Amino acid sequence: MDKIKTIRGMHDIHGLEFLHQKQIIELFESVANNFNFKPIATPIMEFNEIFVRTLGLSSDVVMKEMYTLLDRNNQKLTLRPEGTAGIARAIISSGLTQDIPLKFYYYGPMFRYERPQKGRLRQFTQVGVEVYANSNIEKDFEVISLAEKFLKDLNIRDNLTLKINNLGNWEDRKTYTKELKKYYSEFKNDLSEDSIIRLEKNPLRILDSKNLEDIEVNKNAPKINEYLSDNNKSIFIRLKAMLEDFNISFEEDPFLVRGLDYYSNTIFEFALKTDSKFAILAGGTYDNLISELGGPKLSGTGWAAGLERLTQLVDFMEKDSQQILIVPLEKKFINAAYEIRQIFLNTKFSSEVIINKNLKKSLKYGNKISADYAILIGEEEINNKIYTIKNLNTGNQNKVKKSLILEFFENA
RNA sequence: GCGACUGUAGCUCAGUUGGUUAGAGCGCUGGUUUGUGGUACCGGAGGCCGUGGGUUCGAAACCCAUCAGUCGCCCCA
Numbered sequence: 001m002d003k004i005k006t007i008r009g010m011h012d013i014h015g016l017e018f019l020h021q022k023q024i025i026e027l028f029e030s031v032a033n034n035f036n037f038k039p040i041a042t043p044i045m046e047f048n049e050i051f052v053r054t055l056g057l058s059s060d061v062v063m064k065e066m067y068t069l070l071d072r073n074n075q076k077l078t079l080r081p082e083g084t085a086g087i088a089r090a091i092i093s094s095g096l097t098q099d100i101p102l103k104f105y106y107y108g109p110m111f112r113y114e115r116p117q118k119g120r121l122r123q124f125t126q127v128g129v130e131v132y133a134n135s136n137i138e139k140d141f142e143v144i145s146l147a148e149k150f151l152k153d154l155n156i157r158d159n160l161t162l163k164i165n166n167l168g169n170w171e172d173r174k175t176y177t178k179e180l181k182k183y184y185s186e187f188k189n190d191l192s193e194d195s196i197i198r199l200e201k202n203p204l205r206i207l208d209s210k211n212l213e214d215i216e217v218n219k220n221a222p223k224i225n226e227y228l229s230d231n232n233k234s235i236f237i238r239l240k241a242m243l244e245d246f247n248i249s250f251e252e253d254p255f256l257v258r259g260l261d262y263y264s265n266t267i268f269e270f271a272l273k274t275d276s277k278f279a280i281l282a283g284g285t286y287d288n289l290i291s292e293l294g295g296p297k298l299s300g301t302g303w304a305a306g307l308e309r310l311t312q313l314v315d316f317m318e319k320d321s322q323q324i325l326i327v328p329l330e331k332k333f334i335n336a337a338y339e340i341r342q343i344f345l346n347t348k349f350s351s352e353v354i355i356n357k358n359l360k361k362s363l364k365y366g367n368k369i370s371a372d373y374a375i376l377i378g379e380e381e382i383n384n385k386i387y388t389i390k391n392l393n394t395g396n397q398n399k400v401k402k403s404l405i406l407e408f409f410e411n412a
Numbered sequence: 413g414c415g416a417c418u419g420u421a422g423c424u425c426a427g428u429u430g431g432u433u434a435g436a437g438c439g440c441u442g443g444u445u446u447g448u449g450g451u452a453c454c455g456g457a458g459g460c461c462g463u464g465g466g467u468u469c470g471a472a473a474c475c476c477a478u479c480a481g482u483c484g485c486c487c488c489a
Contacts, residue, residue, distance in 0.1 A: 005462090008480065060487045064413060082489085110489080115413080117483060126489060194486065205487090259488060269489090279489060306489030329447060363449035370450095378447060390448075397448090 009122025032105035040104040042086035048076035054085040056261025079111035092295040101133035128304035139301035164268040165256035166236040176227040262286045281305035323371040324351040327362045329378035
């Protein structure tokens with residue numbers, strides 16, 4: 001029997017890392033609430049087909065990265081690789097199409113069967129938002145400005161570049177892809193090995209290749225904006241104008257492409273300035289997602305951000321609440337200690353009772369957990385009904401009546 | 413899916429060209445006249461040297477496989 005261990009790319013989260021993640025999620029929730037988005041949680045497993053139909057059979061995620069398992073009934077179930085498909089399914093199967101516009105936020109674990117490396121795990125966490133509406137809401141702008149606010153509040157916006165592009169609708173893309181194929185075929189000998197495969201599979205992906213030879217070929221490749229329909233062109237122009245009006249800095253990137261097939265029209269990503277292929281938050285519009293799953297024609301826009309990637313970027317301020325250690329000096333004072341403990345139970349203070357053979361040990365424990373105060377309870381304190389409060393940072397001690405203890409800490 | 417490097421106590425690592433009962437620091441735990449710590453001293457526990465196989469009189473060290481970690485590529489958040 002092998003040593004017990006976690007599954008590859010799946011880790012336990014505890015201590016500081018847990019608290020950091022929690023802090024980001026709480027901030028995310030408050031920003032989303034501020035934009036009047038509502039929470040939603042969908043199951044972490046769906047029928048395999050949900051993802052195959054939405055993400056696209058040819059996408060890498062579906063082809064080689066899905067955690068698909070058979071249950072006891074031989075049904076093909078998949079651990080969700082992303083959040084959008086499940087929410088789209090929920091909108092249809094819960095009849096939420098009666099309530100549009102819909103503005104949702106979510107967070108939770110996602111699963112992708114990939115080789116673990118920097119910023120990539122098999123189980124990871126995404127926070128994300130979705131807007132489903134017809135034309136009465138500026139979805140793209142709404143969702144991007146939410147992201148902007150979120151990243152600013154995290155104090156990492158300056159590390160990131162917002163890149164945007166418009167892929168056009170299905171028709172636009174079809175003609176564009178044809179043109180691309182034609183162009184790349186002429187330069188087939190100059191393309192990288194990977195891109196020669198892409199040429200057959202999905203020529204759009206050659207555009208965001210990081211291979212130097214490909215980048216050279218890309219310089220003269222036809223640009224998507226030349227193939228946009230008038231309607232999509234004006235959507236894109238309006239979005240850019242709004243971003244400018246509201247001081248959201250961005251770069252138009254005609255080479256920006258997304259790997260999931262459901263995107264159309266606007267796509268965007270916030271990527272590291274220092275490593276532009278490392279996306280922190282990314283998303284776009286999906287015009288055909290709901291209808292693809294058998295629902296009505298309803299367009300959505302959304303994004304997702306990798307919580308673990310965010311955690312690596314954010315500078316956390318350790319805002320620990322005041323920790324108070326309650327130390328009975330002998331066993332017979334334990335009850336008295338817990339009575340003092342009662343004082344703190346409905347306050348912002350964290351407190352605990354610890355008893356050791358001697359005070360030294362207890363104070364050492366206080367150092368270990370970096371407690372701020374120790375309340376000492378011994379013969380003297382019990383007899384005089386006055387408790388000794390020791391500030392563990394300064395070493396100062398005060399004698400305080402029981403009825404004034406809470407007041408003491410509130411003013412400390 | 414492809415590639416590089418790594419895998420010795422809870423953590424960070426030593427372990428000499430293969431040679432007896434595998435080491436350190438930190439941490440943990442117990443004690444040092446039993447009411448004062450964060451900066452003292454003494455003791456203790458804790459490792460089938462990732463796992464399985466092979467080479468050898470002998471392997472933590474060499475070979476193979478496998479699992480895991482880190483980092484690239486593909487792709488993605």
